[in-house]
Amino acid sequence: MASQDGIREAIGLIRGANAATLASSAEGQPFASLVTPAPAPDLSPLLWLSTLSAHTRQLAAEPRCALLFTGTAEGPNPQTAPRVTVTGLAERVPEAEVPALKARWLARHPYAALYADFADFSLWRVRIGGALQVGGFARAERIKASELAPDxxxxxxxxxxxxxxxxxxxxxxxxxxxxxxxxxxxxxxxxxxxxxxxxxxxxxxxxxxxxxxxxxxxxxxxxxxxxxxxxxxxxxxxxxxx
Structure with a gap:
């Protein structure tokens, strides 16, 4: 079982992030890209993605993915920064859920209103399967999805x-x-x-x-x-x- 401090720090990083690194893959070749997540009420990361982006096409073909959320380093060593890698499955949000969750995503990223209605964009959600929390240099612990999930x-x-x-x-x-x-x-x-x-x-x-x-x-x-x-x-x- 993960420590309560580790769980809280992981939740804080996921809830508070304005940007994250998405790891997807194409025919076994890993691919990393910058994305701008926002958390759903149940903590699932929401992503507003364009079909013109390589990672969107890759998630459609292979939904297994990971997101890296990174905090601020304590000094010059980047490895002192708290971070959490979340693994899970990506899925397009059903149309019935899009209006409310899109509004939540835009609340985190208001600048995106300029392109949020472009036809090539759609809302995706990552269902969390587990996480690896690193609280700083040489401080890591695995966290189960059930430990992250709110009631x-x-x-x-x-x-x-x-x-x-x-x-x-x-x-x-x-x-x-x-x-x-x-x-x-x-x-x-x-x-x-x-x-x-x-x-x-x-x-x-x-x-x-x-x-x-x-x-x-x-x-x-x-x-x-x-x-x-x-x-x-x-x-x-x-x-x-x-």
Whole structure:
């Protein structure tokens, strides 16, 4: 069994990544490319891919793939950076699920609205099969998919409450959202809004950049999210006023 610290770090890397390295293959030949993922509520990485890209054609023919998510190195040695390699199966998202999941992907990558409706693009999802978490130099452990997966009931509860949380915070507590984004998460001054909420945290965007608030633990209902946002607001304001 993987350590709780390793699991939490892996989840944080997957949830927080704006970019990742995709490993696909063509007739046995490995191929690596840069992709821009966003996590679905159940943690599955979402990819908005063009059929003009080699990796999209490769995933259609061979869905087995891997994604490398990398954090920031502690110093000049790149191997001190935390990272997680996720293995799994890629699949096109069914049309019925596309609108909601595409909106979630665009919330993480708002700049992509310029090309998000091009006919050659479609939404893909990677079903996680397992992971290798490396917390830094010579610190590695394998993590089962079941250890990464959030509780389905908690996912459903937060998803059901998400729109209400977002509307309430953005309409009634814009100052709190700004305090979290700028004071706690280091974002620049801007018109910050909460754009996505899940069991592990929430995404905030000013329309150009996106920052992520990671909760201290996985949450299971809207009351817990409210408490987490109150705590984050207080800390953000304290830092701004400090």
């Amino acid at each position: 389905p009931e908690a996912v459903a509860a937060i998803l059901a409450a998400e729109a209400g949380i977002i509307d309430h915070m953005n309409a009634d507590h814009a100052d709190a959202v700004a305090a979290i984004a700028q004071g706690l998460l280091g974002g620049a001054a801007g018109d910050w809004r909460i754009v996505a909420v899940d069991v592990d945290g929430c995404d905030l965007s000013d329309g150009n950049q996106t920052v992520r608030l990671a909760f201290l633990a996985r949450l299971s209902d809207s009351d817990a999210v409210r408490a987490a946002l109150i705590r984050a607001t207080r800390e953000g304001r304290a830092r701004l006023n400090g």
